[in-house]
Amino acid sequence: MNTQRTLAGVHDLELVTLGRTGDRAAFGELVRRHSSAVRALLRRMGADGATADDLAQDAFLAGFEQISEFRGEGAFRTWISRIAARSYARRWRREARAELLADGPDADDPQAGFGVGAGADARIDLDDALKTLSDPERVCVSLCYGVGLSHAEAAAALNAPLGTVKSHVKRGLDKLRSHLSPDGDGGQRRQVSG
């Protein structure tokens, strides 16, 4: 507890430096700071709660092993989120859902497997808006806007054609814009609920 209190004011980069020397308490502080974001990202990509937690744990363990590769050029949160997101992308690709990606953007049902929201009076936020996307759109949008991968990097992570990824991202953005903008479905829904 004292160690945690001591480390609470230490900058991420210093914690990374300590982590490189095998300091597990320092790395634990990084986990405490960033695990919520990583888990939320994985859920937004489409993972259920247990899967998101498992993948997030694995990502942090992998991060500890690979911490010497973190150069501090970007934020630690971005770096660890990318490890987790790529891990989820690999898993997603292996599963049957990857067939949706291979079929191309016109083959999937935009609402496949998801409800539009929690109900008419539900507050529409990013999490709800993402649920209106198809699986491939959700994964592609999350990779590009959740962890900042380029289209090419997302295509490589998914082992999918670049054009397919671009199409999914565009369609996903269009749907999100319609749900998140005040004039879109979400705005109407909020007015109804309000």
Place this chain on the structure above:
Amino acid sequence: MAESSFEFQLERMFAESPAAPDRELFTLRVVERLDRGWTARRVLIGAMGALGGVIGAYEIIGAGVTGQVAAYFVQANDFLARHVAASVSGALAPGGIYVDVQAIWLAGALAIVAAGFGLARLVREI
């Protein structure tokens, strides 16, 4: 809304995530797994080292190296007794105090240990 502005907002929305209520528990689990991994690694390295040591010792004994080493030591001891001990005694104790061969061996061993400490310190500084 401009495309770039919406994308920027989207990135910000992705970046915003509330702290999970169970984050302390999650952290504890990760640190426990880290500790388990390190313990397992230490045990594995120790076991591999012990196994390697046993195999090495078996090979050394089997090859008769110990007998050769013992013979070299006897030769070195004779050489020290006949030449070096007398010279050192003459240099360090002109009054006639004899420096034992064991003392020379001990001094040599201490010098090696000191060199080891010095090397370790040097590596740490670098």
